[in-house]
Amino acid sequence: MKLCLLLSLCGLVGLSSLCQAEWPFFAMDTGTRDAEVRSYEQQAALVKELGFSGIGYTGATRIPEMLAAVKQHGISFAPLYNGIEVRDNGVTHNPNLEKAITEASGREAIVWLYVGGRRPANPQAADTPVVAKLQALADHAAKSGVRLALYPHAGAYADRVQDCIRLVKAASRRNLGVTFNLCHFLKVDGKNLNTLLEEAAPHLFVVTINGADMGGTAWNTLIQPLDTGTYDVLPLLQKLKTLRWKGPIGLQHYGIRGSARENLGRSMKGWKKLLERLDTE
Numbered sequence: 001m002k003l004c005l006l007l008s009l010c011g012l013v014g015l016s017s018l019c020q021a022e023w024p025f026f027a028m029d030t031g032t033r034d035a036e037v038r039s040y041e042q043q044a045a046l047v048k049e050l051g052f053s054g055i056g057y058t059g060a061t062r063i064p065e066m067l068a069a070v071k072q073h074g075i076s077f078a079p080l081y082n083g084i085e086v087r088d089n090g091v092t093h094n095p096n097l098e099k100a101i102t103e104a105s106g107r108e109a110i111v112w113l114y115v116g117g118r119r120p121a122n123p124q125a126a127d128t129p130v131v132a133k134l135q136a137l138a139d140h141a142a143k144s145g146v147r148l149a150l151y152p153h154a155g156a157y158a159d160r161v162q163d164c165i166r167l168v169k170a171a172s173r174r175n176l177g178v179t180f181n182l183c184h185f186l187k188v189d190g191k192n193l194n195t196l197l198e199e200a201a202p203h204l205f206v207v208t209i210n211g212a213d214m215g216g217t218a219w220n221t222l223i224q225p226l227d228t229g230t231y232d233v234l235p236l237l238q239k240l241k242t243l244r245w246k247g248p249i250g251l252q253h254y255g256i257r258g259s260a261r262e263n264l265g266r267s268m269k270g271w272k273k274l275l276e277r278l279d280t281e
Helices: 002-013 040-050 063-073 097-103 123-142 161-171 182-188 193-203 234-242 260-280
Strands: 025-028 054-056 080-087 090-093 110-116 147-150 176-181 204-209 249-251
Touching: 025 040, 040 054, 040 063, 040 260, 054 063, 063 097, 080 097, 080 123, 090 123, 097 110, 097 123, 110 123, 110 161, 110 204, 123 147, 123 161, 147 161, 147 204, 161 176, 161 193, 176 182, 176 193, 182 204, 193 204, 193 234, 204 234, 234 260, 249 260
Parallel strands: 025 054, 025 249, 080 110, 110 147, 147 176, 176 204, 204 249
Antiparallel strands: 080 090
16 A cells, blocks of 8 residues: 555656655765855755755864764765875875774764875785775774775776775775765776676765766866766666665765855756656656
């Protein structure tokens, strides 16, 4: 009876949230700040007003202020962006990172980690200290119920999702996974989307999207509001739906100039349109 009622509601009103799994859609703080919106509280208020599920902040300090802001506005504490750096003399990270992970305890939190440094010519030889660092951080995070998601970043040691999968498999920690970043995927090569998502799926904690142009190479063509660009984001969402993946999806707005409110509002409209297409196409 409940299923019949649900199907009837879907047919009558076409609500995507009823007819298919709608992923939590959060805003990264790369696009929540401008000259007028600056504090953690102001950013959280804007994100809440525009209908995002949460906000992903950056850094390893002032975590209590971030947590207070999201609590005040009833949104989620989305992935916290940080990183590790691969140097010739070892692997380093922000000295406050372990404390930040502990402070995020009890919130089903995810901490993003980009793996910075030069891309290795011989990953098998270079990965050993990186894997050891990831294992140590993952073990520390597990004590607080925090997950870590490697963040592929163009030009870095791990600039492809395949690199992150390799490191995650080698580290073998249940709370260590990967992120699929659309803009960095397009920047690096933009090929074999479905195959990469299938490979990433068992380890996939987070996805980020944005508007982009087909064949774009500069960041201003690869990161746009979600209602613009010639690259169709729908196939990515369709593949995630086919894979029955239900994690959070973040909005990347790095480098987009102008009003944060206007840009985020445009992307929210683009997101809703994508969900409508997902239900009908």
